Amino acid sequence: MGSTTLVLVIVIIAAVSFDFTNGFHDTANAMATSIATGALKPMVAVLISAALNFLGAFISISVATTIAKGIVPSSATAHLDGLFVVEAALIGAMIWNLITWYFTIPSSSSHALIGGLIGAAFASVGSSAVSVHGIVQKVVAPGILAIFVCGIVAFLATTAAYMLIRTLGQEEARRGYRYGQIGSASLVSLAHGTNDAQKTMGVVALALISTGHLSAVHFTVPIWVKLICATAMALGTATGGWRIINTMGNRITTVESPQGFSAESSSAATILASSYYGYPLSTTQVVSGGVMGAGLGKRGGVVHWPVVGQMVVAWVITLPSAALVGAAAWNISDLFGTNSDVGAIVIAVLAGVVAFGLYTLSKRNRVTAQDLDRTNVTPEIEAERAQAASPALA
Amino acid sequence: MFVLASPIVDWNAMWKICVVTLAAGIGVVVAFGFVLLGLKIADRARADGTHNAGSRLGGLTLSIVCGVICVAVVVIGVYAMAKKPSSKPAKAKSALVIPAGPRMKLVASSR
Numbered sequence: 001m002g003s004t005t006l007v008l009v010i011v012i013i014a015a016v017s018f019d020f021t022n023g024f025h026d027t028a029n030a031m032a033t034s035i036a037t038g039a040l041k042p043m044v045a046v047l048i049s050a051a052l053n054f055l056g057a058f059i060s061i062s063v064a065t066t067i068a069k070g071i072v073p074s075s076a077t078a079h080l081d082g083l084f085v086v087e088a089a090l091i092g093a094m095i096w097n098l099i100t101w102y103f104t105i106p107s108s109s110s111h112a113l114i115g116g117l118i119g120a121a122f123a124s125v126g127s128s129a130v131s132v133h134g135i136v137q138k139v140v141a142p143g144i145l146a147i148f149v150c151g152i153v154a155f156l157a158t159t160a161a162y163m164l165i166r167t168l169g170q171e172e173a174r175r176g177y178r179y180g181q182i183g184s185a186s187l188v189s190l191a192h193g194t195n196d197a198q199k200t201m202g203v204v205a206l207a208l209i210s211t212g213h214l215s216a217v218h219f220t221v222p223i224w225v226k227l228i229c230a231t232a233m234a235l236g237t238a239t240g241g242w243r244i245i246n247t248m249g250n251r252i253t254t255v256e257s258p259q260g261f262s263a264e265s266s267s268a269a270t271i272l273a274s275s276y277y278g279y280p281l282s283t284t285q286v287v288s289g290g291v292m293g294a295g296l297g298k299r300g301g302v303v304h305w306p307v308v309g310q311m312v313v314a315w316v317i318t319l320p321s322a323a324l325v326g327a328a329a330w331n332i333s334d335l336f337g338t339n340s341d342v343g344a345i346v347i348a349v350l351a352g353v354v355a356f357g358l359y360t361l362s363k364r365n366r367v368t369a370q371d372l373d374r375t376n377v378t379p380e381i382e383a384e385r386a387q388a389a390s391p392a393l394a
Numbered sequence: 395m396f397v398l399a400s401p402i403v404d405w406n407a408m409w410k411i412c413v414v415t416l417a418a419g420i421g422v423v424v425a426f427g428f429v430l431l432g433l434k435i436a437d438r439a440r441a442d443g444t445h446n447a448g449s450r451l452g453g454l455t456l457s458i459v460c461g462v463i464c465v466a467v468v469v470i471g472v473y474a475m476a477k478k479p480s481s482k483p484a485k486a487k488s489a490l491v492i493p494a495g496p497r498m499k500l501v502a503s504s505r
Binding site for chain 2: 056059154158172173176177180183187258265268272273275277279
């Protein structure tokens, strides 16, 4: 196996691993509120989400095309250097995903990937490689807007839903909106698959173009690339990501089914509209804004601001932190010589060790599917829980 | 504030997103609420045994119409996913990582 092929294989493995972490990190975006309200059993929810993420990866290839051709010009990575930067970026993003997962904080996988890329490029070329204006325009501004747009819509939708509930009756509404949640959560899952699985497809396609295995002129994503990326995303989603689901579904606010439906519908509308109009917003931040808005939209609803504060801190530091890890990975690789196979292998192995270490640490305070199952929780128990939780966390 | 933010926020896309999100997000929740309400009215008319065909028909009609609206929004959503416009190639001024030097030519930007 030649040097370029070996590095290409390592990059593909890193991309698929990142896709896997993206899957379990972002399951919460679609399914947390459905699980929290007992609309779905946790395992059923993640399996539906996994299937729809898998399906979503095949719906279109526009995101993959954008990454493979639009973001990086076809000639840009026609060097082994480019592959090393992509590998370091993926490792930076993956490790930051795992760190935030360990600390049970929902954060944007896309921002982690961009951060990793910035860090690795910065380490490779220097400060001239990074455009601060681009970061503000493409990452910071959409991040802030996402929370407010979806939050306000979810707030208004929840208020409207509870106005209808006065006529409808609590029990009918609770039951009915649970069914609605299955549909709205499924739409978010599908949208996630079309966006996030394709980001990795784009990265793999980019690596293939740069090594001459794929034509940039007659660009198409090979079926095997689609399959491995969709499968990695689906497998990651199916493993649950219970820690982040717990935060998103239970710790931000106490969610009832009308709130869950409002949050998910608003999130789906925001994600799809922003994506369609070419101003993509972070799914994680959109959904978090939706859950907060839904929490505030119910009269007497409580949002646990300390938890929100932790999330905001994580969002702010995601980009620089992933950049630091990406830069560190590139520098470690570079210690073994420019474009050294050994360097590529060493950083991949180190990433594996860190991932295993975080997984082992997470076992100390595990969150399981059983802990989150609310399908047998009666309204009375739910009310008691909400009452018990509110004074302590408000 | 608006003027200051103009160079970094695509307000043209933003207002469209806000309008569509408001319409779809709130619309679906309200429409779904009316589906439930219509079903309840129809169910109550049936359970009362008063053979109030008007109430029952009205409830069912309300449910069906609002149900169709919800399904239509979902279909439009899936269509929007499938027909997502491709992005324009990156311009250096809006890039996150711009080309610099002969050694590393990687460029990254969003849309």
